[in-house]
Amino acid sequence: MTRTMTPAELRAHWTSGHEIALIDVREEGPFAAGHPLFALTIPVSEIEVGLPPLVPRKSTSVVVYDDGEGYAERAVPRIKALGYSDVAILAGGLSAYAREGEVYIDVNVPSKAFGELVESIRHTPSLPAEEVKAIIEGQQDVVVLDARRYEEYNTMSIPRGQSVPGGELVYRINDIAPSPDTLVVVNCAGRTRSIIGTQSLINAGIPNRVVALRNGTIGWTLAGLSVETKASARGGDPSAQGREIAQTNARRWADHVGVPIVSAAVVENWRVQQDRTLYLLDVRSPDEYAAGHPPGFISAPGGQLVQATDEWLGVRGARVVLFDDDGVRARMAASWLRQMGWDVAVLEDAAGLSQVAPPKEWQFDGDTVASVDGATVADLARHAVYAKGHIPGAWFVSGPELARDIAGLPGDGPIVLTSPDGRIAAANLAVARAATDRPVHVLAGGTAAWTEGLSTELHEASQPIDAYKRPYEGTDNAREKMQAYIDWELGLVAQLANDGVSRFHVVRALVDRE
Template sequence: MSADITQILKIDTISYARIRSALLEKREIALLDVREEAPFAEEHPLFAANLPLSRIELDAYARMPRLDTLIAVYDNGEGLAQRAACMLGELGYTGVSLLEGGLAGWREAGGEIFRDVNAPSKAFGELVESRRHTPSFSAQEVQQLLDDKADVVVLDARRFDEYRTMSIPTSISVPGAELVLRVRELAPDPKTRVIVNCAGRTRSIIGTQSLVNAGIPNPVAALRNGTIGWTLAGQTLQHQQQRRFPETSPDNRAQAAVSARRTADLAGVQRASVEQLQQYLEQKDRTTYRFDVRTPEEYLHAHLPGFASAPGGQLVQETDHVAPVRGARIVLADDDGVRANMTASWLAQMGWEVHVLDGAAPESWSGSGQSAVRLPLRVETIDSAAMLTAGALKEWLAGDGASGITVVDFAASAQFVQRRIPGAWFALRSELKVALQNLPQSSRYVLTSADGLLAQLVLKEFQALTSAQAYVLEGGTDAWVAAGLQTEGADSSAAAHFASPRSDRYRRPYEGTDNPVAAMQAYLDWEYGLVEQLGRDGTHGFFVI
């Protein structure tokens, strides 16, 4: 980072009172916690978004597209906030300030502190259940229905990868935004009972209430406390299942579109034509997010240029991550008139100005593949002499000087554990000085990350801290794998080496199959208290139709 102390001293500060005022008045503001995800999950303000210092250059432009957005940056005394503010300034952001006193200052000023991730969405889900009394069945009651071979279908509203990890017996993967579109195909008999589950509570509550709001004739209930509740009841989960929703008939699609539009209208969702969307994008004083809420597979096949993939169920669950600028405008698109309307109905209730795009011509869906990521120039201008090919690294590691070479991997720790170059060490960019002290003393260091981009960003910082030679693996670990070279992983007998703690990833109590019972119960207890916390915070702006 090129910013010196004189630049740091010029960064403005912003008070808790000013941030609270912006939230209450629905003016655009991004409150950024620049720590790694694990400490962020321990304590943060309700509408804080986690943007770790390690990834600012890679993620900032997509998450905060307007460069003069009011941005408040904080940490908890680790010294990351000033560095992050300077980095954002180097990227061209002009409205960056430091939260007065950091997280401690927020608390001392009377600000409410939340925990876990996606707190706004989870708190909103609890509010929905408390206001609408969303019907639910206990794990034991659902198990009895299955044992009795009752006329019941269980629909899992999580992402498909989560479903494959662990699932309720007989359940079918139907991610949240798909429920209203697909349910008539899966339960054509109105007498068939529909049970919606997720891992914990939020997505099952929102999914169940979506079906209720859409007016499907079937009896509907959430699985109370999801797979956590199932596990705490001592019941068996399935693993690696492949059951997915079928295609929807034209008649069922048409019925779903009518009910979805009615629900969106009731929630106050606005409409946007193609021409109006263009006008929104030309506004210099507003942020407009554009999201395609269909499945990732549909998005890869064809999408509207400029729209990012954000499957609707996850968008409602992770709005703070995908759209960290609170008070921004959101425009949603689909090709069926169901998923965008249902997703928008929830975002509107969560206090967002949300529009559904109408009238996009079929030929407009001309994009394909992943959307391009806008990167800072210094990624593109790295000295070619510092780049090392996978083949060259292989020769180095096989040569006489291999003992003087250390590979340092800046990928996400979960990726590192699953797949790494043999002998590589994990390190966090945000803790680079400490990590370097924990690495083996070497004459040459080769930096890598999943695709190599993060490693390129770290290079100059790394070089400034050591007199040893430092290089970047061109194309990162992906290129090493593409070259057919050997890797280590979770199934390897070789131990993984960590120069930094795995604080980049908060271990969610509702994921995986080996969480302690106490952690799962504590998570549920926290969710039960969220409505009370919302009342104390007072900035949420939520309503429930």
């Protein structure tokens, strides 16, 4: 029988800093409707693919939960089959946890809550949309820096905005705004990245006045102002002088926060230790990472890492090492992670790191088919991916509810499972075969291997609750949902205070400029 862990025992791990990973094995929609602060979302049907990157050490304590659906019991044997040795179920599930601690809505909550705490403690300056619009239209000496990923910026942005993802701001600002008289406006879609981006520039000590666009493009839209689409301006690479200034600023701030700088020899020693989870992250841009990176490091652009720590760091209490090749971006990202309670260091120099074999991805060694002729196709992709294009006639089926909903598929012939690359389909073959008398196979290579054209006509065997519609992305969000999102963010500091498990600590300024 699988052991259980009480909510109180789980929370004690968080407050003590002991390693633990909490996995919500429901789909993202229910997860976003309520979960504990440091929970990760990995649906039970995606365990084989989603868990190892987030929880790389197999002896880590892993706790799974649901809200009474029965997914947790199904997840445990799948996790153990991957080699994890310390697996428990959260006693009483989400409802029991809610009697002990705060339950949070939305996604990437630790980062968003931390951003709100930063603004509360540091009084990060911001201006409302109407005032920013007047400045943009009436002043020439102003730059507008969009701190989101380029793809988000390109989808919609405010006038005069240029893309400078948050982790790049301190690195690039000295050439973007060489005059100390230039006003710097930082924006994102909601609040967190503009708060953290603005405060990063202030922490670095640049002489300019820096303000956030209050409530981001949501605030802009709620004020009745129009956004632009398909903008493509990007902040350029820093000059030698700009880079030198940025290095001095980043070093001073990181030293103030207490960010350790470690050698390759230290990292090598940590690599061979088996008693601690270690994350090695390259915080430069994806293009720079692709051009070359230290062995064993994975890409985690600094701004996104701070905005969404739970997409890279699955084990609370783990050790983290960051890398750049400029002396700026890793220090700034690490300064934030340290304030968020992470044991984080910056790699001084990658020279001397030994080559390591990349972690093995879960592989399926069962039978596959190359054709779907005469078969009913069940697609286990996330609904948004399925809707963009799938094998003609394929049915969307929820992974966690595959056993229930496979019976509703039409026909009486064979069923072929697919997913974007086939791995999630393969991971759920045994579940499907146990739930139907029809022959079930896996499409070799998944939908990516399909070469005969895709369809967008929807056939849904399951309710599409596998993804949370973020009210701060895209251009078609309802006003009431955008306003509700802002109201929720503004309440996060109170939730953190009432919860008492975050171990967040916002460092005060070197010199109070606020």
